[in-house]
Amino acid sequence: MKAGNYDAIILGAGGAGLMCAATSGRRGRRVLVIDHASGPGKKILISGGGRCNFTNVNATSQNAQERYISANPHFAKSALGRYEPQDFIDLVRAHGIAFHEKTLGQLFCDGSARQIVSMLMDECDKAVAMGGGVAFAFGLDVRDVGHDGTGFRVAYGTLSASAPRLIVATGGPSIPKMGATGFAYDLARQFGLKVVEPRPALVPLTLGGDDVLFRELSGVSAEVIASAGKTAFREAALFTHKGLSGPAILQASSYWSNGDPIQIDFMPDADAAVLLSEAKRANPRATLRSTLEKHLPGRLAEALAGQLALNGNLADQSDRKLAEAGARLDRWIFHPNGSEGYAKAEVTRGGIATDGLSQKTLEAKTVPGLHFIGEAVDVTGWLGGYNFQWAWASGVAAGEAV
Secondary structure, eight states: OOSEEOSEEEEOOSHHHHHHHHHHHHTTOEEEEEESSSSSOHHHHHGGGGTOEEEETTOSGGGHHHHEEOSSTTTTHHHHHHSOHHHHHHHHHHTTOOEEEOSTTEEEESSOTHHHHHHHHHHHHGGGGGTOEEEEEESOOEEEEEEOSSOEEEEETTEEEEESEEEEOOOOSSSGGGTOOSHHHHHHHHTTOOEEEEEEESOOEEOOGGGGGGGGGTTOEEEEEEEETTEEEEEEEEEOSSEEESHHHHHHHTTOOTTOOEEEESOTTSOHHHHHHHHHHHOTTOBHHHHHTTTSOHHHHHHHHHHHTOOSBGGGSOHHHHHHHHHHHHSEEEOOOEEOOTTTOSEEEEEEOGGGBOTTTOBBSSSTTEEEOGGGBSOEEOTTTHHHHHHHHHHHHHHTTO
């Protein structure tokens, strides 16, 4: 079952594509999945440090507006509301896969991400018992996609196949070393759909100019509150040899644009000005550096104290100077000169414009039978399993329409 006629052709064997194939196959449909990679779920396999952060218990329709970025913040609610984190958790449990909650609702396999890929492939195999079937064509590039008004014809490798429905699940250009491209955007434009400008998201930021000295702190991590605009995240920030990374920064990066500052509160549990004032009274012979070292890693405390340039003991500093230093520690401004780009981005922000898609089925409003799902769509979730949940939910939404 390769070349020939199908009920649906799915381009992309990542999370969304596999979920869509399993869903439609179990409904008795004959499905062909095409991917240029050598096997299924390549991004799944490297996710979560190889353990796959497969969902987040908070990736619900109720949280969609806050935790998913889109030109239409309501778009993801329909799919997320019909296939919830608990639905995927139940599937994981049914396959005997052990898992644990790490932090902030993030669920990881105890074992390996391969278990998730195997589970999805097993679900695809169930199609045969339902009178359908899911065939795979790996290691083959799509050469052409045509549409005659009633169906789609896909030329791939030296073969071709036809179907009344085409589901595009090829993701975005993040992590190009794995073969990721903007193929979905080109295909969307071919059929007259709009694309919201894509850019790297959940990505480390680079520092230059006056901030460059912080690159000397490479490897130092601290819990902070990182803010981009009005959106703030309390998690760990990591200094790198290029700039800033860590969960707090990756989260903030999705809300950051070139030229914007990033604000960091190095004292998330205290008002730094009050802390320094109290330290001055309690231990006047202490230095700013020694005081900061009680709350921050030594190298970071040294760097911040050096930047604040309050020489001598705390007793030597006026209350005004300590208040100014405290205010800066609570709202330290960095001016990133860029990001590490798609090579290091976990996902892509932007994508196929949602105003051209059905909220229920993700079918193109002007091209019946053409669906876009997963990362290719202008829906970008927070770090920590949100994007996988969108992949599962959008895959089910399209699969149920086949």
